[in-house]
Each structure stands twice: as structure tokens, then as C-alpha cells.
Amino acid sequence: MDASVLEKLKVLAESAKYDVSCASSGTSRSSRKGEIGSAAGWGICHSFSEDGRCVSLLKIMLTNSCMYDCAYCINRRSNDIPRATLSVTELVNLTIEFYKRNYIEGLFLSSGVVRSPDYTMERLVRAIKDLRLIHRFNGYIHMKSIPGASQELVNEAGLYADRLSVNIEIPNETSLKMLAPEKDFKSVFSPMKYIQQGVLQSAEERKRFRYAPRFAPAGQSTQMIVGATADTDKDILSLSSALYQRPTMKRVYYSGFIPVNSYDNRLPALIKPPLVRENRLYQADWLLRFYQFKVEEIVNDAYPDLDLELDPKLSWALRNPQHFPVDINRADYEMLLRVPGIGVKSAKLIVTSRRFSRLGSLQLKKIGVVMKKAQYFITCHELGAKTIHELHPENVRGLLIRKPAHKHDDRQLSILFED
Known part of the structure; x- marks a missing residue:
């Protein structure tokens, strides 16, 4: 394998590690004659590591260059970090080579935003399209949809990806505008809406036509950063509950804020990520999805934050x-x-x-x-x-x-x- 590609891989895999919304579930596709790989029903929940361990999911960015200057992001344009960009061909060949070596079973693909959301989204779509159509790759693909991308590109991505995700990052739009001035909720929720429409339309078509193409069969997911702003657990879980009312939203991931840009005064001065709080939010999320709890039962105006000493169900009891x-x-x-x-x-x-x-x-x-x-x-x-x-x-x-x-x-x- 080309040494320059391996060097890019090292940089881009490191840049991708802060995105936690990469576990897979909800799709099952067995191996087929003339194709390579499969998306087994038990899913893929590991990522590529720099130390060379055998993994299941290649988690990588197409590029870590970005036109945005989000305060909480390691890849913000004002950071002086090593930058790398894979061509579409390099990414495709890298994925196939890793699969043939039995290192991976699938791909989690994201990217910094360069030139424009549509330009970046078009390159991501080309990569997964080549994997599916040229290399006949049948494994699991999870792709990050770029906020602000057009409906046409999101619709095309859904034909080749098993799951699409659009990260909200910050649960409050006012806080988002403070930390990421170039972003707003409209740019995030529009692709979410396109994905939902595509999944529902595909389901209707498959009721009438057996071999109609499936659109993002594993649905969509999103991620929120915990601890970067003053938002309470009530704010976070209220938004999560609203998202779960959408029929295609499968998972909301919570990522404890990691102070990678400690020089930015807009960010809290944390010594370490709020991992206990992150864990409690996952437990509360489980109660919302599987235990028939309502948000106001877990957190409310009197108790806006989760108890860090007790799990949410015990605290409620x-x-x-x-x-x-x-x-x-x-x-x-x-x-x-x-x-x-x-x-x-x-x-x-x-x-x-x-x-x-x-x-x-x-x-x-x-x-x-x-x-x-x-x-x-x-x-x-x-x-x-x-x-x-x-x-x-x-x-x-x-x-x-x-x-x-x-x-x-x-x-x-x-x-x-x-x-």
C-alpha cells in the first residue's frame, strides 16, 4: 500500500475518533454471488485504531480540512494541525484493501466541509457509489451527511449507505450559534428531513414493488456534545425525545465534551470529559426508548439534571x-x-x-x-x-x-x- 496513503490514513483516522455516532444496527444483508462483504444483522460497533489492531469498522474522514471554525472541533480551520485529504479513488481502494485483509467489515465515512456542503457531499457520495457499483462492496456503510447539503445529494446517498447521520452537536440553537457561527439548526434538520422522507417513500415503494431499491435501511442517527454549554440534561433529553418521535431516528449519541481547544474562552475549562454524565444520559435514553418513561418523569424543572450517583430509574423510584x-x-x-x-x-x-x-x-x-x-x-x-x-x-x-x-x-x- 502506498506510503503516502498510509500517512493520510493515520491523520484522518485520528481526526475521526471524536465522532461517536458510528455503531451500526438495524440492517441485515447476507453475502451475494459476485459481491464482496456482507452486513450481518448483529451490526458493527468497532473502529479502526492507530496501533494496528484488527477491527470491524474503518472509521475515517475524507478530509480533515474544514471551512468552519467551530469552537469545540479539533478540525476547525484556525487550528494548526496536520491536514490530509484522500481522493475518492484512494478512499475506495483503501476500504477494499482493508476488507481483503480481513481488517474490517464496513466503513464509517465522514468529512470536514471544504468549498461548500454540496461539494463535500458530492465527493462522499461518489466514494460509496463506487464501492457499491464498481467494486460490488456489500458490507455495511455508515455515512455522515453534511449539514446544508441539497436534497438531491442526500437522496442519492441513501441509495448506497446503510445508515445516514447528521450531527446536531449542540442541543440549543443559541448555544450552537455562539460556538459555531457558520451553522444553524436549519442546516442540520433539513438533511434529517430529507433522510426521513427517503426512508418512508422507499418503504411505501417496497410494499408495491418487491425489488424497489432500499433507502438507508438502518435509518439515521445523530450526536450531541455534552458539557460544552450550560444546557441541562432536561434540555438534551427533551430534544432527544422529540427526535425519537420521528419514525426513522434510530439512535441519539451523547459525547462528553473533550477540551481539545482549551485556548477558546467560549468553552468551559474542563479537566476531563464528563463521562459519568454521558453514561447517565445513555441510561436515561434507554428508559425513553425501551422502558416507556417520559422525559418529565426522568428530569423536570425541579430536577433539571440527572443524579450522577444513581442511575436514572433508581433516582426516579x-x-x-x-x-x-x-x-x-x-x-x-x-x-x-x-x-x-x-x-x-x-x-x-x-x-x-x-x-x-x-x-x-x-x-x-x-x-x-x-x-x-x-x-x-x-x-x-x-x-x-x-x-x-x-x-x-x-x-x-x-x-x-x-x-x-x-x-x-x-x-x-x-x-x-x-x-
């Missing part, structure tokens, strides 16, 4: 003790989902298992219920632990956030308030 304890042998599925320590899978197993016999603590443990949390919020015919009303929420909180000194402390903590 401690603030709403009136809903507990839940009778594990009688409660409906929706209420079981709200019990700390009970997940989607264990809730389904509880509903199924109790048809045949009453459930006790031993059966709940076998099902997969995290009894360390759940014991304070449930009742069953043999559970002797005191509930949240007997111990009071503040005491339960103290028990659950206390760090055990050794592996037996979980059992000891559970009996601290017994008579």
Missing part, C-alpha cells in the same frame, strides 16, 4: 415512593419495568414464569433480577427485606451508593436497618 412496593406476582409488565433492578428481559420472564407458580427471591435471582436494588421496591411471598417505606428513601439511597469494602458487604448493607 426514590423520588416517587408512592408507586412502591410492587407485588412481583401481580403487577403488570409496565409497572415491572419501573422497578430498579428489573430490565426488559427479566420483566418478560417474570410475566411468563408466574403463570405457573408464585415467584420468590430465589426464582427472581435466577431470572436475572438485580436483587441488591429490587429488594427495596418489591414484595413477594418469601421476601423478608424491608421496603422503601419502612427504610425511607434517603436511607435506601445511602445503602445503594455506599461502596462495599468486600464481596460480602452487599448482604450486610441489606440488613443494616433491620430490628
Whole structure:
């Protein structure tokens, strides 16, 4: 492989590492005769690393040169960093060479914006189009759509990419204008709308014509930066909830702000990324998508930010003790989902298992219920632990956030308030 291309790869893979919205799911395409690669149903969720480890997804930028000067971006035009640009042919050949060496199964492609959004978008589309049509590449492709790109180019991209994403970056337009003056929400939400229209139109066409082309079959995703502005978790999750109302939005990713441009006074002076907050947002996002929670139940005007010491479901349960304890042998599925320590899978197993016999603590443990949390919020015919009303929420909180000194402390903590 050409040494100059490898040097470009090193620069561009490094520049792409801050974009976290590159996990894949929602598409399944088996290998076909005369084509190379496949997009397996379990998805691809790794990225290319600089140290040479075997990976599943080549995560790279077409170029890290950019006409924008976004305060939070390492690739902003005012930064003095190594710059590199791959030609469309170099990118295509690089992807095929990596696939043939069994380094990757797919491609995550993004780019800085050069000349104009349409110019950059046209080059990205040419790359994935060549992969599909000339090299017959059948693997997974996730492509970043450029904010401000025309509908024609977005429509063409959807014919060749499995997933398209447009990053919102900042959850508030006023904050976005402060940190990225050349951007606005219209340039972001317009491509999102084009992607949604393309997916829905494709679905209708495939109902009438079996072999109609699929448009971005894995839908779309987006990313928000957490901690770069004063926006609360309520602001972030409210926007996420609104995005999930769109039928084609599959994932919202949250990226803890990394202070790569510490000299910019518009940015907060953070020592390290807010990773705990990022994790709590992912947990809250899970509650919105799979546990039937509403945003106002997780965060509201009284509690605008997530509790960093407790996961969001446990925090909600401690603030709403009136809903507990839940009778594990009688409660409906929706209420079981709200019990700390009970997940989607264990809730389904509880509903199924109790048809045949009453459930006790031993059966709940076998099902997969995290009894360390759940014991304070449930009742069953043999559970002797005191509930949240007997111990009071503040005491339960103290028990659950206390760090055990050794592996037996979980059992000891559970009996601290017994008579």
C-alpha cells in the first residue's frame, strides 16, 4: 500500500475518533454471488485504531480540512494541525484493501466541509457509489451527511449507505450559534428531513414493488456534545425525545465534551470529559426508548439534571415512593419495568414464569433480577427485606451508593436497618 496513503490514513483516522455516532444496527444483508462483504444483522460497533489492531469498522474522514471554525472541533480551520485529504479513488481502494485483509467489515465515512456542503457531499457520495457499483462492496456503510447539503445529494446517498447521520452537536440553537457561527439548526434538520422522507417513500415503494431499491435501511442517527454549554440534561433529553418521535431516528449519541481547544474562552475549562454524565444520559435514553418513561418523569424543572450517583430509574423510584412496593406476582409488565433492578428481559420472564407458580427471591435471582436494588421496591411471598417505606428513601439511597469494602458487604448493607 502506498506510503503516502498510509500517512493520510493515520491523520484522518485520528481526526475521526471524536465522532461517536458510528455503531451500526438495524440492517441485515447476507453475502451475494459476485459481491464482496456482507452486513450481518448483529451490526458493527468497532473502529479502526492507530496501533494496528484488527477491527470491524474503518472509521475515517475524507478530509480533515474544514471551512468552519467551530469552537469545540479539533478540525476547525484556525487550528494548526496536520491536514490530509484522500481522493475518492484512494478512499475506495483503501476500504477494499482493508476488507481483503480481513481488517474490517464496513466503513464509517465522514468529512470536514471544504468549498461548500454540496461539494463535500458530492465527493462522499461518489466514494460509496463506487464501492457499491464498481467494486460490488456489500458490507455495511455508515455515512455522515453534511449539514446544508441539497436534497438531491442526500437522496442519492441513501441509495448506497446503510445508515445516514447528521450531527446536531449542540442541543440549543443559541448555544450552537455562539460556538459555531457558520451553522444553524436549519442546516442540520433539513438533511434529517430529507433522510426521513427517503426512508418512508422507499418503504411505501417496497410494499408495491418487491425489488424497489432500499433507502438507508438502518435509518439515521445523530450526536450531541455534552458539557460544552450550560444546557441541562432536561434540555438534551427533551430534544432527544422529540427526535425519537420521528419514525426513522434510530439512535441519539451523547459525547462528553473533550477540551481539545482549551485556548477558546467560549468553552468551559474542563479537566476531563464528563463521562459519568454521558453514561447517565445513555441510561436515561434507554428508559425513553425501551422502558416507556417520559422525559418529565426522568428530569423536570425541579430536577433539571440527572443524579450522577444513581442511575436514572433508581433516582426516579426514590423520588416517587408512592408507586412502591410492587407485588412481583401481580403487577403488570409496565409497572415491572419501573422497578430498579428489573430490565426488559427479566420483566418478560417474570410475566411468563408466574403463570405457573408464585415467584420468590430465589426464582427472581435466577431470572436475572438485580436483587441488591429490587429488594427495596418489591414484595413477594418469601421476601423478608424491608421496603422503601419502612427504610425511607434517603436511607435506601445511602445503602445503594455506599461502596462495599468486600464481596460480602452487599448482604450486610441489606440488613443494616433491620430490628
